[in-house]
Amino acid sequence: MEIKGEELKVLFTEEQIQNKISELAEEMNEFYKNEEVIAVCVLKGAVMFAVDLVKSLKMPLKMEFIRLSSYGSGTVSTGKVHAVDISLPDLNGKNVLIIEDIVDTGLTAKFLLDFINNNFKTKSTKFCSLLDKKVSRVTDIEPDYYGFHIDDKFVVGYGLDYDGYFRNLRYIGYSDKAI
Numbered sequence: 001m002e003i004k005g006e007e008l009k010v011l012f013t014e015e016q017i018q019n020k021i022s023e024l025a026e027e028m029n030e031f032y033k034n035e036e037v038i039a040v041c042v043l044k045g046a047v048m049f050a051v052d053l054v055k056s057l058k059m060p061l062k063m064e065f066i067r068l069s070s071y072g073s074g075t076v077s078t079g080k081v082h083a084v085d086i087s088l089p090d091l092n093g094k095n096v097l098i099i100e101d102i103v104d105t106g107l108t109a110k111f112l113l114d115f116i117n118n119n120f121k122t123k124s125t126k127f128c129s130l131l132d133k134k135v136s137r138v139t140d141i142e143p144d145y146y147g148f149h150i151d152d153k154f155v156v157g158y159g160l161d162y163d164g165y166f167r168n169l170r171y172i173g174y175s176d177k178a179i
C-alpha cells in the first residue's frame with residue numbers, strides 16, 4: 001500500500017482546522033484563567049497543532065517536546081508504544097496540557113498519562129488531541145479536549161505522516177486506497 005499525493009481527498013480544510021483551534025483555545029483560556037501551563041507536545045505528529053494552538057493561549061506557558069512512536073512505516077498500529085525521548089522537567093504541582101495529533105487505539109495516550117502519573121504529582125493533567133478516532137480504541141482513554149471525531153480512516157497532513165511524508169500539508173486528507 002502506498003499513498004500518493006494526487007489521490008488525497010480533503011477531510012478538514014485549513015480553515016476548519018484553524019477555526020477549531022480558536023474554539024479549543026478559547027475553552028482553555030477560560031478553564032486555566034491566568035494559571036501557568038506546561039504544554040507537552042508529542043512529536044512528531046502534533047507539532048503543527050501544538051504550535052498553532054499555543055499561539056492563541058493567553059496564560060503563562062512553557063512548551064516541552066517529547067517523542068513517542070507507535071506506528072511503523074505503514075498505516076496499522078504496531079500496538080507497542082516506544083519512548084524515543086521522554087525527558088521532561090519537574091512537573092510536580094504544574095498544570096500539564098498534553099497535545100497530541102490523534103488518539104487511535106489510545107495506547108500512546110495511556111502510556112504517556114501513566115508515565116506522568118507515575119513520576120509526578122501534577123496540579124492537573126489534561127489531554128488534548130486534534131483528532132479522535134474512536135473506532136479503534138482498545139483503552140478507556142478519552143481526550144479532555146479534541147478537535148474532530150473521525151471514522152476508520154488513515155489520515156495525513158497537518159503534522160500527520162505516511163512514511164514520513166505529508167506532514168507539511170495545511171489540511172488533513174485521506175486516501176480511499178489506504179486501508
Ligand code: 5GP
Nearest residue numbers: 045103104105106107108153154155160161
Ligand atoms: P494510538 O496509540 O492511539 O493507537 O496511536 C497514536 C499515534 O498513532 C498517533 O500519535 C499517530 O502518530 C499514529 N496514528 C494513529 N492514527 C493515525 C492516522 O490515521 N494517520 C496517521 N498519520 N497517524 C496515525
